[in-house]
Amino acid sequence: MVRDTRLVQTAVIGDEQSDVPVVLPPEAIELDVFRSTHVRDTFWCGLLLGGCGAQLATKLYIDRQCHFQHYPLPNGAPNNCRRPAVGESSADHLYLKSAMSRSLLEHGRAARFVFPPPIGSLVDVDLEDGVSLRIHMDGSVQPDWAEQRAVFLGPGVVPDPGRLAGCPYVYRVRCDTDGATRRVWIGTQSLARPTEWVSLSECAWTDDGLLTPAASRILRARAATPAESPPRRSALPESVVTFVRGLEAAQRTGTVEHVRRLCNGSGPFLQSLNPAARAEAEKVLEEARTWLTTHEDYQSRLFAEIDEAVRERRAWDVRSRLQQAAALTRRGASASEQRILAAARAYLRGQDYAEETPSQAAWRREAHYKFEQPAPKKKPSTPNSKTKQRQTAAADLRRLMKRLRRDERHLSTRELREMVGRLKRAAEEAGDAIGPKDRETVAAWARKTKGSARPASGKAQPPTSTRPAKVRDRSSSQLDPLAAAVKAILQKAASAGSTLTWGQLREQLPDGLPPLERTQQTAMLIRVDRSRGHDAPLLSALVTAADHDMHPAYPRIAEALGRPPAQGSLEAVAQWAMEVSRIHRKRAH
Structure with a gap:
């Protein structure tokens, strides 16, 4: 038999349409017992497992993990099944169906079970009396809390914190290996209590659906406590x-x-x-x-x-x-x-x-080898080598521009001038390999370093600093593209529910824009948030310090945008947390 390298641990018994799952024990001594128990059974890469529907054999190994194996094809070639999951948890949706069916029968109830795509991620349970459940075995599909179905969450699926704050509890499910099978556990999670896990056999079924002992206690406590008016925070x-x-x-x-x-x-x-x-x-x-x-x-x-x-x-x-x-x-x-x-x-x-074909692996190794080789020594100039030199200079120029945008605030005046000088030389060498936008960026850096230089005459400088003057000299039309880019980056972070530092924000700015100076940061965030309307959450709250905590400039930005001034650092952090919450709630809706 041609060796099957996938460690398939789960199968179904009977035929490819079966929903009766089985887990193969990994140890040789346990496999002997398993074989004697299932001597008359056949094992299949079931369709309800996302499998190919082919029959499987059990493989006994002394020196490594035992597992199911596909039979080879009639021509002797290995079976190229692309089942998405083969580990012991890959049949948990079938074990859940089996356990729930038994539990319902014990309570004189029945239900219809459906497995929507992607297979293994969802289990829909429709009881005879109209009660419906949807169980999310993983995070492939986001829960829809507005739907009529009661939502259960599997391992690794974390409920929206706002959901926990707005309901008494949320049900969880998980499966653990118990001998040659998988045991189903139901958890009750609430905002102020750790999740309490019990076996499905300890749960009851009511007119409203499943009821765990922890949920029953929570509901009794809420019913026994008279509704209290909220504290008069005013x-x-x-x-x-x-x-x-x-x-x-x-x-x-x-x-x-x-x-x-x-x-x-x-x-x-x-x-x-x-x-x-x-x-x-x-x-x-x-x-x-x-x-x-x-x-x-x-x-x-x-x-x-x-x-x-x-x-x-x-x-x-x-x-x-x-x-x-x-x-x-x-x-x-x-x-x-x-x-x-x-x-x-x-x-x-x-x-x-590991799943690459030999030709794919060879291509990847060749590409990696070429990438790792040192650059060849320069040859006498020819039309072809000159083109390569210009392309290399253009690549150097873009790396220098990226570094300047990222590290400008950490550079001394001398270091800044040296880097801009290298930038100008790279632009000259690149020739027509760079476009007008890159040339305009180089010119902007050149004007900046020229403006910061001391005049040749020994006359004293005006008391005002150079950089703020440049910010004032820039027209609105010059700042608009930069503000639009910053706004787009912050809106993307809001959609992802994340925050970012100034360094991360600079790295995402498109090429060709004028550099974002350190002295512009606060003014730029105020400009972005003013363009969004008075009642909109402040996107500037998403720009954080290096440790992803509140940026020190945020209280000044919030006050400039009409938010009440904070009395102390703790109140400032609380105000900032509320603003981040507003952004995330808007994203959720």
Whole structure:
């Protein structure tokens, strides 16, 4: 039999249309028991697994993991099945259907199960009495909370923090290996409590659908507690109102670092309050710390699972969790998290190469070899070599322009002049290999360094500095393209739910625009936000310091745009967190 290199761990029993899943044990001693249990069964790469529908054999290995294997084709060639997932979790949607069917029958109920595409990502459950559920096994399809179906979330799918703030709880699902099968667990997640997991057998079915013990307790507590009117925040000091709203906003957007900073910096703030105001602030702080602990525990567990999956070479589990881990750390990751993310990406790249054809691998190696070779020595000028020289000079010119835009504020006047001189020489060597926009950018840098030079005569300089004068001398038409580009970059960051530093923003500016000077930054953000209308969230809140925390200039920008001035750094962070929350809520709607 031709060797099948894919470690297929799951199959279905009976035929290719079956929905009866099975997991092959990886150890040889366990496989012997498995074979004796299933002596009359046939195993298939089922269509409900996203498979090819071919029959599978069990392969026993002593020195490596046992797994299912495709039979070769009639002509002896290996089966080139491209099933998207083959790990032990790839049949969890079928195990979930099986467990829910048994649970419903025990309660005298029945349901219809549908698996919408992509196969393995969604399970729709329609009960006889009209109750409907949608279970998201992964993050391939975003949950639609406005739909009539009750939403369940699988591993790695994090609910919108605003959803947790607006409902009593959210249901989670997961499957764990239990001998030769997979056991289904249901979790109940709420904003102020850690997720409580129970076996599906411990849950009940009511007229409204599934009910877990934790959900039952939450609903009883809400029913027993009379509805209280919200605290009269108007009677509290404005600083307390801002602090409370900032904490709530940071939790809604899932911004762990904002919540952590507000909690950790609250000590001196609390000491300055009267007893009533302090009690209100401490109550909100207690809820925020519980929320923070829950999210930190989840993030820590997620990265531990990725690390373990990489070490055990479970590509499906790595791929399914990596996207969520990257989303959780898009505003900065710790050193250990960066290491785990890098290892996971490197492992997945290796898996991609493992599925290459020999010709694809040869082409990639050849391209890599050519890229790594040193540049050939210059030959006597010929028409062809002159063209290459101009192209090389044009590439050098664009690298220099990018570096100037990025590092301008860190360069001394002498270093700036030297780099602009190199830029001008590269432009001369490039000739017709560069266009008018690049030439205009070179001219702009040349004017800038010329304007900053001391005159040949020994006369004293005017007291005003040169750079602010240049900002004032620029016409609105010159600044408009730069402001439009900055606005577009910030809107893209808002759509992605991320923040960015000034360095990252500069790297995304299109070529050919005039350079964005450090002295222009604050004025440019004010210009961008003024173009959006008085009630729009401030895009300038998305520009952060290097640690992805609030930029020191943000309070001045907010005040210039009509926001109330902050009384102290903690209130400024709270106001900033509220503005980031407004941007993300607008994105969600």
